[in-house]
Amino acid sequence: MAKLELHNLRKQYADNIVPVKDISLEVEDGEFLTLLGPSGCGKSTLLRLIAGLEQPTQGRVVIGGKTVNKIAPGDRNVAMVFQSYALYPHMSVGENISAALKLRRVPRTEIQVRLESVAKKLGLQELLYRKPSQLSGGQRQRVALARALVREPDVFLLDEPLSNLDALLREQVRSELKQIFKDQQKPVVYVTHDQTEAMTLSNQVAVLYDGLLQQLDTPYQIYAHPANQFVAGFVGSPQMNLLELSCEGNTAILGDFRIVLPAFPTMPSQIVMGIRPEDISLNPVEDSQTIEGRVYLVEALGKEKLISVRVRGSDLTVRTLLPIDQNWEGETVKVMLPNQLIHWFAFNSNLPLHQRDRLN
Numbered sequence: 568m569a570k571l572e573l574h575n576l577r578k579q580y581a582d583n584i585v586p587v588k589d590i591s592l593e594v595e596d597g598e599f600l601t602l603l604g605p606s607g608c609g610k611s612t613l614l615r616l617i618a619g620l621e622q623p624t625q626g627r628v629v630i631g632g633k634t635v636n637k638i639a640p641g642d643r644n645v646a647m648v649f650q651s652y653a654l655y656p657h658m659s660v661g662e663n664i665s666a667a668l669k670l671r672r673v674p675r676t677e678i679q680v681r682l683e684s685v686a687k688k689l690g691l692q693e694l695l696y697r698k699p700s701q702l703s704g705g706q707r708q709r710v711a712l713a714r715a716l717v718r719e720p721d722v723f724l725l726d727e728p729l730s731n732l733d734a735l736l737r738e739q740v741r742s743e744l745k746q747i748f749k750d751q752q753k754p755v756v757y758v759t760h761d762q763t764e765a766m767t768l769s770n771q772v773a774v775l776y777d778g779l780l781q782q783l784d785t786p787y788q789i790y791a792h793p794a795n796q797f798v799a800g801f802v803g804s805p806q807m808n809l810l811e812l813s814c815e816g817n818t819a820i821l822g823d824f825r826i827v828l829p830a831f832p833t834m835p836s837q838i839v840m841g842i843r844p845e846d847i848s849l850n851p852v853e854d855s856q857t858i859e860g861r862v863y864l865v866e867a868l869g870k871e872k873l874i875s876v877r878v879r880g881s882d883l884t885v886r887t888l889l890p891i892d893q894n895w896e897g898e899t900v901k902v903m904l905p906n907q908l909i910h911w912f913a914f915n916s917n918l919p920l921h922q923r924d925r926l927n
């Protein structure tokens with residue numbers, strides 16, 4: 568058992584820079600947790616705190632029930648994979664993979680068995696005698712992963728391991744990663760700012776912003792029920808449409824169109840309406856709830872199209888499979904905003920996005 572627990576972690580640097588303010592979370596054995604957030608939100612700092620490469624200003628890191636704050640990185644039995652691969656250039660692939668085991672004086676025969684097993688798992692058998700400079704980016708990344716796996720650590724930490732790969736290779740290695748970690752019975756913490764990686768690889772996603780945990784949930788819940796306006800805008804591509812609307816009684820007002828609000832304990836005077844581009848229908852057959860809009864941009868994404876529509880003075884992006892082409896620019900369309908797919912967030916112009924909580 569090597570459950571990872573973070574208790575009220577805080578990291579403060581000089582000049583009052585606080586990349587991690589107060590973060591608590593748990594990662595169970597066999598769970599794949601992704602730390603997702605924009606650049607500078609504290610993801611790598613949090614990972615370095617877990618690895619022991621940084622000391623927390625406050626809080627505790629617990630691995631397998633034991634507080635490890637005072638244990639040196641090398642003695643934590645944590646394996647870290649870096650964006651830069653960090654391979655030893657003068658060593659062969661095989662030597663790179665087995666270096667940590669030699670250092671720990673693991674018997675030679677056991678090293679050989681573990682090396683062969685991990686090389687097979689990652690398809691590296693043919694490359695064991697090459698130097699890192701003789702490998703492609705994808706192959707180097709596989710060696711970096713092999714080096715982590717062969718150690719059989721208590722916790723795996725991966726810091727943007729795919730970000731040096733081109734788009735196609737990234738997709739390929741991403742699915743390989745999923746396969747590799749599927750059978751691992753250890754906690755995995757994976758850092759990325761790429762939401763596709765977060766959504767496809769993880770059991771749990773922790774969205775970070777401003778040094779704080781904004782939401783910790785399954786990928787589906789993060790998508791379907793974002794906890795605040797920051798998460799709503801950060802997860803999803805293209806971004807969720809977010810409109811600030813005035814309210815009157817139990818309705819929100821979009822031009823002369825009224826959208827019925829759920830029954831909130833107190834009805835707000837202003838609100839933020841969120842609707843994902845893929846949840847809006849254009850020219851639906853049933854038109855009781857439609858509103859007219861004018862198409863001003865059509866962008867083709869292969870089979871799907873992104874349609875920008877101006878509706879009662881507001882701009883909406885729609886993602887659709889309808890056979891719409893550039894000729895539609897300037898046309899009037901009927902737009903349906905299905906009530907059950909609308910997300911409502913508290914609006915207060917003084918509050919930052921991550922403090923505008925979900926209302927429904």
Ligand SMILES: Nc1ncnc2c1ncn2[C@@H]1O[C@H](COP(=O)(O)OP(=O)(O)OP(=O)(O)O)[C@@H](O)[C@H]1O
Binds near residue numbers: 604612
């Ligand atoms: N040693 C340090 N001293 C001072 N400030 C630091 C130090 N390390 C990181 N920071 C600051 O802490 C903040 C968070 O950095 P961190 O690397 O954790 O972000 P990140 O979310 O991983 O970003 P990215 O996705 O760009 O790697 C940044 O503003 C960074 O400048």
